[in-house]
Amino acid sequence: SMISIANALKANKSIVMAIDQVVQPPNGIAVNFFGHETYASKAVAALKQKYNPKIIPIFIQRVAEGYQINIADEITSSESLSDMTQDYYDAIEAQIRKAPEQWLWLYNRWKRINI
Numbered sequence: 363s364m365i366s367i368a369n370a371l372k373a374n375k376s377i378v379m380a381i382d383q384v385v386q387p388p389n390g391i392a393v394n395f396f397g398h399e400t401y402a403s404k405a406v407a408a409l410k411q412k413y414n415p416k417i418i419p420i421f422i423q424r425v426a427e428g429y430q431i432n433i434a435d436e437i438t439s440s441e442s443l444s445d446m447t448q449d450y451y452d453a454i455e456a457q458i459r460k461a462p463e464q465w466l467w468l469y470n471r472w473k474r475i476n477i
Contacts, residue, residue: 364405371413378420381406381450384471391444393451396458400471407446419453423464432457 370377381403384390390401410417419434434457439449458465 367409368413371409371415377415379406381454391447393444393448395451395471396455402447402451404443404447406450407443410440410446411443417450419450419457421457423461 367377367379383403384401385403385405386401389403389405391404391407392399393402395402406417409415417437419437421432421434423430423432434453437446437449437453439446
């Protein structure tokens with residue numbers, strides 16, 4: 363829950379969030395993802411604005427030997443909720459472009475939106 367996440371951040375603990383989901387407003391915000399507009403969770407950006415944690419994208423990739431953990435550079439944006447959320451989705455898109463066979467999606471990620 364967000365209360366548990368907030369308490370962890372206040373205690374200077376690390377958290378992990380899986381954010382590649384369609385989240386409708388008011389909890390979602392419009393982003394561009396692979397050239398298409400869609401909704402995305404603004405939770406990470408809201409937590410960044412309130413608690414200022416480091417935002418470090420981490421991806422797990424299957425490889426012949428098992429799994430590899432890919433750690434991207436810290437995202438240091440300090441702009442609006444919209445700009446920060448776009449930065450996070452740009453990081454996800456960059457990782458998917460590096461290894462598209464690793465991305466499995468089973469529903470319509472680009473639901474029609476009216477912006």
